[in-house]
Amino acid sequence: MTTTQPVVPLAHGAVRLRGVRKVFGGRSAAVTVLQDLDLDVAPGEFLAVVGGSGCGKSTLLSLVAGLTDPTSGTLEVGGKVALMFQEATLLPWLTAARNVELALELQGVGRSERRDRARHLLGRVRLGRYAEKRPHELSGGMRQRVALARVLAQDAAVVCMDEPLGALDALTRDQMHDLVEDIWLESRFTVLFVTHNVREAVRLADRAILMGGRPGRVVDDHPNPMPRPRVMDSPAVATRAGTLTQSLKEEVASHDQSDYFVI
Amino acid sequence: MTSPTTSSSERLSRSREPLDVPEPRGKRPLDALRTFGAPVVAVAIFVTAWQLLVVSGWRPDYLLPGPADVSERLGTILVDPEFWPALARTLSRAVVGFSVAVLIGTAIGLAAAGSRLLRASIGSLITGLQTMPSVVWFPLAILLLGLGEQAITMVVVLGAAPSIANGVLSGVDQLPPAYFRLGRVLGARRARLYRHIVIPGALPAYVAGLNQGWAFAWRSLMAGELLVLIPGASGLGNRLAFSQEFGDATGLLAHMIVILVIGMIADRLFSAWSLHLRRGRGLAADR
Ligand SMILES: Nc1ncnc2c1ncn2[C@@H]1O[C@H](COP(=O)(O)OP(=O)(O)OP(=O)(O)O)[C@@H](O)[C@H]1O
Numbered sequence: 001m002t003t004t005q006p007v008v009p010l011a012h013g014a015v016r017l018r019g020v021r022k023v024f025g026g027r028s029a030a031v032t033v034l035q036d037l038d039l040d041v042a043p044g045e046f047l048a049v050v051g052g053s054g055c056g057k058s059t060l061l062s063l064v065a066g067l068t069d070p071t072s073g074t075l076e077v078g079g080k081v082a083l084m085f086q087e088a089t090l091l092p093w094l095t096a097a098r099n100v101e102l103a104l105e106l107q108g109v110g111r112s113e114r115r116d117r118a119r120h121l122l123g124r125v126r127l128g129r130y131a132e133k134r135p136h137e138l139s140g141g142m143r144q145r146v147a148l149a150r151v152l153a154q155d156a157a158v159v160c161m162d163e164p165l166g167a168l169d170a171l172t173r174d175q176m177h178d179l180v181e182d183i184w185l186e187s188r189f190t191v192l193f194v195t196h197n198v199r200e201a202v203r204l205a206d207r208a209i210l211m212g213g214r215p216g217r218v219v220d221d222h223p224n225p226m227p228r229p230r231v232m233d234s235p236a237v238a239t240r241a242g243t244l245t246q247s248l249k250e251e252v253a254s255h256d257q258s259d260y261f262v263i
Numbered sequence: 264m265t266s267p268t269t270s271s272s273e274r275l276s277r278s279r280e281p282l283d284v285p286e287p288r289g290k291r292p293l294d295a296l297r298t299f300g301a302p303v304v305a306v307a308i309f310v311t312a313w314q315l316l317v318v319s320g321w322r323p324d325y326l327l328p329g330p331a332d333v334s335e336r337l338g339t340i341l342v343d344p345e346f347w348p349a350l351a352r353t354l355s356r357a358v359v360g361f362s363v364a365v366l367i368g369t370a371i372g373l374a375a376a377g378s379r380l381l382r383a384s385i386g387s388l389i390t391g392l393q394t395m396p397s398v399v400w401f402p403l404a405i406l407l408l409g410l411g412e413q414a415i416t417m418v419v420v421l422g423a424a425p426s427i428a429n430g431v432l433s434g435v436d437q438l439p440p441a442y443f444r445l446g447r448v449l450g451a452r453r454a455r456l457y458r459h460i461v462i463p464g465a466l467p468a469y470v471a472g473l474n475q476g477w478a479f480a481w482r483s484l485m486a487g488e489l490l491v492l493i494p495g496a497s498g499l500g501n502r503l504a505f506s507q508e509f510g511d512a513t514g515l516l517a518h519m520i521v522i523l524v525i526g527m528i529a530d531r532l533f534s535a536w537s538l539h540l541r542r543g544r545g546l547a548a549d550r
């Protein structure tokens with residue numbers, strides 16, 4: 001990384017990317033996935049990231065979460081990052097409670113304290129009664145809530161969510177929207193939320209960024225000052241989602257269409 | 264940022280529990296019947312076929328005795344004062360050899376799983392060893408260690424360890440890449456990644472390796488006891504060999520049944536362990 005030390009230290013929960021470039025594969029097979037990516041996320045902000053398939057949204061989150069390093073440019077994150085995937089990736093040999101406890105144990109939290117905290121966190125995602133169940137005994141939505149409790153256990157300043165609700169049915173997803181919003185309102189961590197669902201972005205986020213592909217960068221920025229709580233099926237959400245969908249379609253159409261697929 | 268118009272506690276209380284509550288699953292009474300019923304049927308088929316062969320007169324009675332004679336002999340063997348020490352000796356050889364194989368096989372498997380270089384070099388060596396019948400090691404083992412317990416142990420270990428190491432390797436290979444990403448996100452590296460994610464994740468394949476390793480250990484041991492007689496320390500295999508030398512077909516078959524039963528009990532134990540693991544992870548098919 002060609003990091004020049006920032007003059008002002010980054011605030012807790014803030015994320016700053018400057019001229020970030022990410023190239024996958026070496027020499028002949030090199031693919032530039034992200035280029036000239038600038039992004040500022042304020043502490044406590046709920047940011048939605050939308051864009052055509054393959055434009056580099058997951059790569060962006062991997063960079064912020066520190067799973068890979070940028071090829072060039074600077075990336076700064078104020079505090080710890082947690083990452084939530086589309087699949088819950090719970091460990092199937094552990095109960096729901098032990099899955100949450102593992103995140104605490106790896107931070108060095110003592111046995112009795114982590115037991116109490118895991119119970120409390122499962123209560124927050126309204127799974128208190130399912131603490132002793134194994135993942136295969138839970139539905140997809142419940143598993144994703146256990147994963148949410150585990151993210152909370154990490155006590156991160158920034159939470160990255162990569163299409164966390166993409167595999168859920170509409171009703172369960174609505175419930176998850178309420179839950180995610182409630183928890184975020186209580187805890188006020190920063191959220192980077194990747195979604196294919198434009199309405200979901202409008203439902204949840206303070207701001208949505210639109211990413212363009214080949215190579216990926218931020219092409220549009222849509223602040224969303226609508227009051228909360230927002231109702232997914234309300235006309236106001238639909239109108240705003242329509243605008244966002246329009247710019248998404250324009251962005252995708254400006255490239256070779258065969259490379260993209262928009263829902 | 265806009266302020267919420269509803270307080271979050273209000274919101275929480277009006278949210279409902281989800282509709283998707285998993286069905287509680289009780290114990291199935293048919294399980295017991297399946298576990299014990301199948302072996303009974305197998306034994307019945309086997310005994311009937313055996314009896315038919317005897318009745319057909321293919322071989323005279325003194326060479327091929329029927330199930331009734333053999334089970335009667337089994338009764339006398341079980342009260343023979345020399346039988347139990349021989350059984351104990353054989354079992355202790357099996358347990359010692361298998362335990363050493365578990366230690367060595369697991370250590371080699373873990374080392375190879377953790378290093379790409381070791382993996383490449385040792386992986387094919389393990390597979391090669393597995394294709395070789397372990398009895399082939401006996402002449403060398405006897406030459407190196409003399410005609411004694413150590414030679415038997417060596418061959419048992421060489422028979423079982425490759426399967427166990429292979430179990431570790433395939434367990435690690437089969438881990439979903441998502442587990443490793445999860446480990447990184449949670450900050451589990453090296454030893455802690457192994458302890459919390461890699462080892463428990465690889466356990467089902469490891470148990471399958473242990474099961475196979477035990478089967479090879481048991482075979483190697485029986486071959487060894489047929490080949491190696493340690494004076495004053497004979498095991499089941501040696502007793503089998505004596506029966507053949509004395510032309511005692513009934514005793515021979517009775518000992519074969521003992522060996523078969525021990526093998527089946529061990530296999531049941533490993534299968535039960537494996538099923539328990541897979542059920543706990545939701546991997547066992549519900550039939
Ligand atoms: N490890 C990798 N090696 C090589 N190429 C990669 C790698 N990871 C991602 N890519 C490429 O980078 C591009 C962006 O991938 P990414 O997963 O970030 O897209 P995405 O926006 O998350 O797509 P989707 O919406 O379908 O999840 C894709 O063209 C992909 O092929």
Ligand SMILES: [Mg+2]
Nearest residue numbers: 057058059162
């Ligand atoms: Mg993606």
